[in-house]
Amino acid sequence: MIFFLVFDFLLSLTSLYLSYNLRFNFEIPSDFLNNFFIIFFVIFFIKVSFFIYFKLYRTAWRFFSLYEIKKIILAHILSYGLFIIVFILFREELSPLARSIIIIDFMFSLVFISLLRLSKRIIIESGKGSKYKNTLIIGADNSIKNILNDSKNIDYTPVAIIDDNKILINSYIMNLKVSSFEDIESIIKTKSIEAVIISKDYEQNRLINIFEILNNLNINDIKKINTLSSTNTKELKDISVEDLLARHPKDLDKEKIESFIKNKVILITGAGGSIGSEISRQCKLFGAKKLILLDHSEYNLYNITEELNDNIVIPVMQTVRNLSFLESTFEKYKPQIVIHAAAYKHVPLVEENILEGISNNIIGTKNCIDLSVKYGAEKFVLISTDKAVRPTNVMGTTKRVCELYAQNVKSKNTEIISVRFGNVLGSSGSVIPKFKSQIQNGGPITVTHPDITRYFMLIPEACELVLQAASIGKGGEIFILDMGEPIKIVDLAKKMIDLSGKKDIEIEFCGLRPGEKLYEELLINDSDMKTQYESITVASKTEYNIDKLNSDIEELLLCKDKIAKLKEIVPEFNHQLN
Template sequence: MNIFAPSPIKRVVFFLLSDSLLIVASLWIAYLFRFGFVIPQEMHEGFIKALILVLPLKIMALYSVNIYRVAWRFMSIYEAVKILKALFISMTIFSLVFFFIMEEGFPRSVVFIDFFISVVFIGGMRFSKRLWMERKKKNFTNKTIIIGANEKASSIVKSFLNGDIEYYPVAILSENNRMVGTLLSNIKVHDLAEIDKIIKHEGIQSVIVAKRYEPKALNELFEKLKDLGVKDIKIVKLLGNKEDGLKDISIEDLLARKPKDLDSAIIKAFIKNKTVLITGAGGSIGSELAKLSAEFGAKKLILVDNSEYNLYQITESLSALPVNIESILQSVVDKAKMALIFDQFRPHVVLHAAAYKHVPLVEKNVQQAILNNVVGTKNCIDVSIEYNVEKFVLISTDKAVRPTNVMGATKRICEIYAMNVDSKMTEIAAVRFGNVLGSSGSVIPKFQQLIAQNRPLCVTHPDITRYFMLIPEACQLVLQAAAIAKGGELFVLDMGRPVKIVDLARKMLKLYDKEDLGIEFTGLRPGEKLFEELLIDEHDMQTKYSSIFVTGSRHYDKALLDVQLQELLHSENPLEVLKVIVPEFNHKAN
């Protein structure tokens, strides 16, 4: 056992002993100052009497303000005020006793001299240790600048002083002219325009962004910092316990397009106190829909997935939320068992996210894709109608627009069935959107894996583009569209401008300081498009939300469709049947 290891008891004992010595020294020095550094013999008795009273008075006063519970590293102006207050109270009591009871033989001016010396000694002892600790930290921590003069910046400085982060802030930068030149947590605020000079002068390698930026502005700042040689860029995030923390700037932060018309109120009114069944609940989209449904007050969540691991993951992640969860390991292909689930739980809302979505895999497993995507969706829609579900929402994709691959064609058939079935009491809607940032199997995790392996990033074509949106925002817009649906709508989310995948690859290489890895072009994969389409044009109707449109969907004879779906299931050449149902299907197999 290390007897020198710090502990609360050892800290209290140490400060009691050191303060006692400082109090004795303070009173003695006060006498020395009063008598020109030669204390008369007749004053010695008065010194002893004063010390007998002043020592316990000061110790008790300091103890009463909890100063002995404060560790070195947490000393601040607040603690300095407490020390001042304690010493002032003890001085007042000391003065009353000596002036009115033991006045004779005691110089009154010593009281005031002793007060100021005590403040310097007791406060100085504590703060000198903290200053020494901070100076020591500067030798092994990363010098950094903070962008944004706000409470978050102040919190980051305090985190450094408390030893919680290894970043030593040397300057704070702000665009607010009123803040420039001021001190924030004792760090000077400079004009953001001076960033080049400060980074070069201080040799800055790390930057913390404490100000909220829109993705476009954040991207511009990122490029500037990288051009200035900054390797480590952190942004402040708000953690669940309301404390500020740091995270690496991510590609999602730089590319995210955050809709400005997210309406939490209408979603809450739609979801609150409802039983919500989610298929594909363990996938990227399904799991986010489950989390949002829980946050917006769903009474019960029925989580359906045919992947044990994915179902386990989403169930665990929701376990702390105040919502009743039923996790069911089940494939949507088995209609009879799906009907049993509906019969037992009677969901009000069904969010159908179950689908095989990976284009190359689906191209090699056409029959399984048809079974899971088409039959699974038909089963869920039919059972929802049978059990009078209030609202059924089909999650669709931009790949269903003039599809060039089997996955897109199967999703287009799902849309056709959803829009043409006799829905009776059930309101059925479909929501179509593009790629979401960071979803399982998507390009970003793939690039991250290649970077971790120090391998070049593989891009199929220099001109290939894709739409991107953050998963939480896309899923919230799905629920928002569902909330305003009346039945029979095919909603399309405005995904903004498409992103060139090669630009995304370059950005990620720069983000990870791996530009030397380079990019390899591998050629388009079977069924892959150069450009995805969302079909937002002048003929589409905008809803009351600028991010949500309603597009047209052609009428299809339901009886004919049922016959063709049977042919699709049993045909030896399912691709030809797909082309009959979806005439615009232009299969690009090579």
Template sequence: MKIRLRPTALTRALFFMITDTLIFFSAFYLAFLLRFNFHIPPNYLETFYALVWYLIAIKITVFFLFKIYFITWRYFVLSDMQKILYALLISEVIFILIERLYYTGPFPRSAIPIDFLLSAFLIGALRFSKRMLKNFKGERLNPTIIIGANQKAMQTISGAMQGQIDYFPVAIVDDDASMVGAYFHNKKVHPCKKLPELIQKYEISSAIITKEYTPDSLDRLFERLKKYGVKEIKLSRLLSNKEENLRNVAIEDLLARRPKDLDSKAIDRLIEGKVVMITGAGGSIGSEIARQCARSGAKRLILLDHSEYNLYQIVEEITFCDTVALMQSVVDRKLLEKTFRKYRPDIVIHAAAYKHVPLCEENIEGAVLNNIIGTKNCIDLAIKYAVDKFVLISTDKAVRPTNVMGATKRICELYAQNVESRNTLITAVRFGNVLGSSGSVIPKFKRIIA
């Protein structure tokens, strides 16, 4: 079994303190060699050994104060190199002051700028080495900004440090003044007004939003991030097992109203252990209903659709439930009756319909045949074979219809309301413009914008 040890902040700091000590020693010695043309006089060699440990101690201390030892190796960026240059410069100034005040022996001051340049080069080369190796291997660097200083931010950063997600947080922003200046896993919390400055400084390409926002506020934040050049924006939610789950910002997140959660217990009681037939099971609505029924413990799913490809797609996806795939049209009453007779469904959810308004306007006979006659066939057979519940999927366009599609669905509703249903409970539900469904205006808008 292969065991992979993950670095911690402590082990990372210790590693760099040890390697930096070797680099500082080597750079100072090489500076003396270059200063004296590779022949260091004995009295200056004594100076070297007398002062090198003071210089190393000063540099290590200043590096620690600049939090350079808490920078993750694999995501070292140019702004981090700038911090190193400042730290080295301050270290050299402090060293010169101490040397002038307290050391009386000979000292080649021209070795100081040489030491500065060598230390900067060697330290930078070490820090950049892993990033260059990652780029050589084709791995993608993804500097990320966290929006929201909270528990989810802590979990996100922790997951990134452990390699669980392909994002590396470099900064946190929050509009809560009490959180500004705090540190989360050595990442400082900045005010939101510094967002454009941080994005430019760290070359940020991704953002993870861990804070809850209203749809309007989220919309404004989304547009703001896109304006600053952030290409990938994720929403974070904390799961029950404390693992972090990231997803893209969806259209429903930007709506002026919040989606309503389903009553899963009531649905489970309705579906569990039942044989459920879904017509139009390969469509956008029908396929999602099929997924929900499978999760709710349906005994068997009878998935009916006239599209071979759509039916294949949903059957391949639902592998944890007994499914029967039937390539049928609801217009073919004889074939449909054989299905009712053979499988005896307890519940029928009728989602099969032509729903594209312009196409229905151009194909009136086909719309009438499929929507009205197909629905009548399903309702009649459900009553004949004593189906417990029949659900008709309708549309908001059935309200005072002004087009062929809406008119056909209104007729279906009227038939469902007035037919002699015997022991079958017939209900209808009107759907609006379903986000992300085929034919929905949202994907069309996305394609136009893209």
């Protein structure tokens, strides 16, 4: 903007002075020069005001086209029209002034200012602007122009557009002819394409297909347009493994979620973790009256509190294992909805710290459920995991015990439900941050087994489905989120290597870790029931006498052979030490 403002000032000064000279055959009378600068500054101020109004200083010169020329012409007509009105109103202050000077200056200013902007584009297209990447736009979308006007994206200069919509073929956007998707290979070669921007939301299979085509053509700089849910604004982001592999549920019912959350006092345990923090964001977004964010990690609690930055947020630094401290929080705030996301979830760590895993996961959950019932919470939501199904490790078994307690406890007026799902893409401790780190360090990527698979979903969508499931729960259910098809971890690793552009990264297989399964499951048996939403099913209830379960949990804390006791409580527990 500063560049054009300075040159517009100089060009406007030149055009007005030249207009005076032409009007008086290069012999300007001295009395006409006395008010020259007053005339100039009035015209320039009006002109710049209209340029700003028409956003001419926000248009990148590489996109200068007939559309911008039209705006410049209109801005000039309005500017000089307004100046004439000003001159009539303040004739004495602005005289003497020959009216023909205004007509001549109008023409000169229009030509000079248009040529300035056009020259910039000519320089770029002549090849002198080699620092800019020749960019292919996939998807004919006018919004791309506004995004590329952002100074952050100035490296990308569109030189071609393709689309698979036959109606748009041979039309023009940003002065570029829209070509067929079938021409992608020839366009990339003939136009020396260095980067690609995907401007439309494609179905996942189509997006994967596009990525593989570009990868085979050695295009490593691939961006897509991302819409920020909080502001509905659009930005460019690198295409990620989440875009390629995440499962996107199509039956999110945001009205149902909002009616469940709005104007409620909500307590979220583990609020600073991957799941807890996203649920906190969603609850704020859907209009919670008050958010009690509880976490034992000072750092995590600080981060989510600072991020939400709202007076409805109350941070509570506590552990769910301390019943008396936890009860003071329930007594003080009396939450209507309790979402329990606090848990130790890393399989190998819990295998090495069995008592801590039992104490935090089982006792912490029991404390939260008991206090929710005691203080009359309307609903309690337990975040569970696919590792609770026929568990092979201590972590999964502790979560299964939590499910049993949630299903069989005497809940009075509190509706207690569990929601079970698989891995979320990019959560702390998941394979994606680990693989990213290994790629940055030059490899190798370590995968435990060539056949290991996992379910994956994006964190925001998983959390929305959790809230949606909670909204329809009546108590005693275990809701299961549809995670799509399981993904081979080795395929995930290969995709991440492709995305990095580093072709020399190797994959090494290091063997299954203690308690680790090749395949995760979401159901213990096939007696699940459908709900009104395709993405959510309900597992059948497992009966367990609550008095016996309480007794078993007490014994579990005291006994020496905790594995044997866990197997007694959860008969399907098949401990795999590998």
